[in-house]
Amino acid sequence: NRCRFYKQRYPNPNELVVVRKLTVEQNSVIKVLLCEYGALESMLPFAATGLTCGRHETIEGQLATLGNQFVVQVTRIDQATGFLDLDRKSVSDEQSAATLAKYQKNQLVVSFVLSILKKLEPLQIEEVYEQFIWTLNNPYDDFIAMTESEEKMSAYIDSKQITDEQKHDIKQIINTRFKQNPCHIYVLCKAVSSYSVLGVEVIKKAAKATLELFDMEVGQDEKPLQIVIESAPNYKLEMVTKNKKEGKAKMQQYYDFFKAEITKMGGQCHSEQ
CATH class of the missing domain: 2.40.50.140 (Nucleic acid-binding proteins)
Known part of the structure; x- marks a missing residue:
């Protein structure tokens, strides 16, 4: 086509x-x-x-x-x-490979546009592109990035001037064509409390504060953060998300917070990886 x-x-x-x-x-x-x-x-x-x-x-x-x-x-x-x-x-060979890779990635979006065309009759193909793709700052990259977050994509589709039935159908097509496999992200760390008798309590307080912070910010595409004792003083912070890039950034944020809480109470925390 x-x-x-x-x-x-x-x-x-x-x-x-x-x-x-x-x-x-x-x-x-x-x-x-x-x-x-x-x-x-x-x-x-x-x-x-x-x-x-x-x-x-x-x-x-x-x-x-x-x-x-x-x-x-x-x-x-x-x-x-x-x-x-x-x-x-x-x-060059490098330019050729990069251009072909970009073309293949963009074809996913083209395929999506063609698949929703019948759902949006009597709109013509250029009108569908205009409404869903071309209005974005970096049309293909921005659209593909949004598919990594069910929450963001749902809000984007809801902003369009189409019927509720059309919105539902388009979201179903997106979920099928751009389905993201859950990604398991974790950080292994060693936490000690300067050999204080309050060591375990320090760890528990830091973990509680971190989990409370995470629960306030957890997204639709994520499973809550868990802090697991591997074998004291070794701990694992882990989470499951569909957006690997955002998930890694978030995990770093929560590890930094966990470490700061332990340090604040006289402890030490070091990442093992």
Whole structure:
């Protein structure tokens, strides 16, 4: 399905884009489709591919080494005519791999847009993109980031001017397509209380204060923090979350708080990892 990933109709000069090979013309020019720009087609001279043909080789045979999709750079664009100059020779292997990875990730969002299109009739595809994707600051990255938090995504869908039934259906589609597996995050630490007879009480008070803080902030996608005695004075702070990045940041916050509470009461706490 040919659909445009971005609000702009044409790529910018020097932009790296993914193209799909369509045909090889008689004058050694390859007809390609710009995969992220809908039905936009262009021509890529074989000389601009960086490939060479030996005496017994064909252009088609050499192009087969690239696969059906590969990355090129837009060197010039005439927006009045839609004519593009493309070049592959200047694209490094690292740039190619990063662009293809980004394209594959963005396709998840494109697939989502296509799947909700029927739910939002009579809206056209560009109207759906405009309402759900293009209005974001960094459309694809921001949308994918929101799918990692059921709470944030639910609030985002609820903000749209659509029916409650449509909101429910779209949330179900998101939960299916962008399902996040629970992530177990933990910190092992060693906590001692300067060999005081109140050592156990110090640990209990620090743990109680940390758990109370966490209970006030626990998110919809998380299971409460637990502080477990492995074998005194070794402890484990652990939690389960669907958002690994946010979960690690939160775990660091709670470990720092736990450590500060112990230090405040004359104890010491050291992370084991």
